Amino acid sequence: MARYASITGLKAEKVAYYKKLHAKVWPTVLRKIKACHIRNYSIFLKEIDGKFFLFSYFEYVGQNFKLDMQKMASDPETQRWWKETDPCQQPLSDAQEKGEIWSGMAEVFHTE
Template sequence: MPTHFIKLKPSAVDEYKAIHAAVWPGVLAALERAHIVDYSINHYPPLQLLIATMKYVGDDYDADMKKVAEDPETQKWWAATDGMQESFATGATGSGKDIPWWTEVEEVFRFEGTS
């Protein structure tokens, strides 16, 4: 389950939450086509962090993420949301580019249980 983080601009908190309260159906459809069955974004205000986790159930993560990046509706979504964020990645210029906009973090522990 990949986890990523990025900084949310303090001036954009309300706008970011509002747009995510009604995510565009085409964006959600692109995620589903990419075999993402569980996706959440959490906000940690003291550090202005957005932390995203997703459950990927496909066979080729890189290819599926490329399809998401090529989706026109997702590109419009990123154009609306990228300006609300500040990337931690040196040289990043936006979502779907060669340098990842969101920073992926290493998982050091997971417990899934048996239930």
């Protein structure tokens, strides 16, 4: 099992809509997440100095992360979901430079 964490910004005017979307995530999207071997997926929201940030965490239990992420990205329902969520988010500069939304984070501590 591998743990993944990432961060992105959230546009202030989109906070309520983003929360509304995630209060009722589409069942097809949830099934695809599970089919791609992602477990314990959480997204947290934090306001810092008037700016909003999202922190995500999940555990990957599959054998080929790259292939599973390609499967997810090619799924039409997931693409439709991202068309709703992506405009809400404000990528940090490192992700934006790569054409991505979420910035990966390095693990510095873990205990069980």
